[in-house]
Amino acid sequence: MDFTEYLPGEVTDRILSYLKASELSTFSCCCVTWREISNKDNLWVHHCMKRGWMRFGLFMNILQTDSTTSPKTNISNTSPVFHMYVPEETRLSPICKWKNVFIRVHHLMKNWEKGRYSSNMILRGHREKVTALDCNGECIVSGSEDKSLRFWDSRNGSCIHKLDVHSDTITKIVWKGNCIVTGCADSSIRVIDSTNKQMLMSFQGHGGSVDHLVIIGKKIVSAATDKTVRVWSLTDRKLLHIMRGHDDDVECMCSHGNQVVTGSWDSTLILWDIDKGKFIHHYTGHHEVINCCQFDDNKIISGSADCDIRIWRKSPPECLLVLSGHEGEVYCLVFNDAVIASGSSDSTVRVWSLNGKILHVLEGHLGVVRCLYINEERLISGGDQKKIIIWDYKKGKQLYVAHRHPTLLHLMWVDDTKLITASPERPGTITVLSFW
Template sequence: MEIEAVSLLIARATQVPRRTKQLTKGLITDTTLLAREIAEKEPLITERVFSQLVGSLDRLQARLIADGNVQQYSKFKTLRAHLLPLTNVAFDKQGKKCITGSYDRSCKLWDVNTGSELHSYEGHTNVVYALAFNNPFCDKILTGSFDKTARLWSTENGECYQTFWGHTAEVVSVRFSPQSDLVATASMDSTARLFSIVTGQETSVLQGHTAEVIAIQFNNDGNQIITGSFDHTVGIWDTRTAKRIGILTGHQEEISNCLYNFSCSLVASGSMDTTAKAWDPRTLSCIATFAGHTDEVLDIAFDLRGRRLATGSSDCSAQVWDVYTSFSALATMEGHVGEVSKLCFSPSGMQLLTASSDSTARLWDPETGNCVQILKGHKDDVFSCAFNYRGDTIITASKDNTCRIWR
């Protein structure tokens, strides 16, 4: 319990408002004093684990300083991953392994340091579109396919543990519950489904949407889940009863993505109606509408503190918004000459990474909107990108059938 408390408090410590933001401006936080301040408010932090809290804060501070120095990345490895274009890519929690999905009906597991293929997961009979690790354990992989199934695999020996049946159309999003006892799948058949990892049996069908369900995410406790649909709405569900307990209504076109912030106090949604919205999931009310793009919003991402929201659009730009105080625009990132289909913040939030159909990925300063680096080399659309846990490695995936590791 005490070790878990340390992890929880470190996560909360990253939300200290301006103290950590000053690290790159020459003001270094006294981590021992900060730890004492946290311990005074949190009875779970005892003297037994106090030193662990200080050590973790020291590591966090070092990471923030390193990220604030604006690391320049260069190509480290090229993974010539598949025979046909890739669909998705994901790091494990430590950033030592990654998985790729492809139109060639397979998923592959890679060693990031060596670039070697560790396992090829074959068994799906159509495109492997959705991927997930069961973080933080990372001993299992979940894949979703256009063959209407999802599969559970071992990262250790490549064995297929379970095949999850029930959908009547393509599976386009998959998630592990926080406890890794359930998996959730979203499908073009207008439903989401929950399955037991142990038995492989379907435990719930989440019915209510009137069009394709394309996004899904558990809250931190695993007792609720959100779903984004082409019916213009986001659904909130109780995973214990499979009942829809809320509908977020207000978008005028299809939902492209929906996410909880770090504390699950906010839900964000992006839409083809050119806007993103922030919602209070308790009152089901729209807190803010972010209207700055001139074309479809294709992707959204919270920083890890849940205080800023980034949006990527078909108008070739990305924008960053305050979702903590003013709910206003903070920066606009312009420079891509193709749509921005994927984006993510670095672990410290000091950089924003975007992937574009112009065959490049770009790194930006999310406070100024300045482009700090262009990652060139792919021969076709870059449709996915991610930072590893430490923020010192980037992966990009392209329709040119390759992934690139940047360090």
């Protein structure tokens, strides 16, 4: 007996809404009628929403995102390429949008989990070390000690444009919307239109290398080796504020809302209000340079050469916790709603709870752990000796080493489908690992 013949459609839909995705797939394989009944967006959008995959159908249309990988270039059984077999002649209706999204994203997540990726793209063109990198998903922009900016097609690795607008090493690149902002050791800031690759404006004023940049709305915030933080207007093309407070060079900077936090060689953190152009709070407690920091509405987390990580209450300023355990400088950190992860010169990655408890010590690197990336599914660490490791940070387990990564790395950029690194070697190279 086919129960769907005797029940109203809305009742059948309600029953099917209680099935797991795997059960719904099995149900659809039983017969043509059940396949058609289960081929509905309202059933599959629930499973995408439950897994946090809505962005793939709303903002990044994975249905129109072709794989960047050629199957011929892959080692046997490691190809990340997605193929969906659809008979030329079929009486079945087309797969609904959100089932299609679910199937493709499930395949993508399995690629990350199982280590199915290609590494057939090494981008060559810079004559010196690559010192800055950013990407919008489709195009990569890189800066180098050779003073040039290069734009690369992330799908085929071709250099699509070269721009010479700086007179010294390019130290920082930030890409937001159609706006690319670059900082340079010549103390200048350049603003470039990403669509036509033309320079729109230039800012001068810093007395040292501009090593840190963020874009907040229509403002640029920069920090340089002259110990100052400056706010510039993209609309009026002028300097708005010069903010002073550090006694030494700024080593790290991050933003949240209309505020930025800077960490310095003077061992302090400062929270700044960029609208008013003044510092809000000063945070003291570290004993060495602060290499990294991140913050949200309530807390600031910092890592230092004194081997400690500190969690601060943002306002009123107070050190809430000191996370000790690393035996070397803390070079990088990331956090989400569940955990904090830190990388150190002691070759370990440590995972902490938000209340300061050590959860996992992840070993596998040789040398400094320089880069970290975290999302809901995985933690990725990049370090010396060409090593990139993908971790299940919830279980404290190494999933795999991206062993086909061909070069050393000191910069890393990650999105849902690819992992991009830049080498500190000369001449500079960029490597793209594609998981789709």
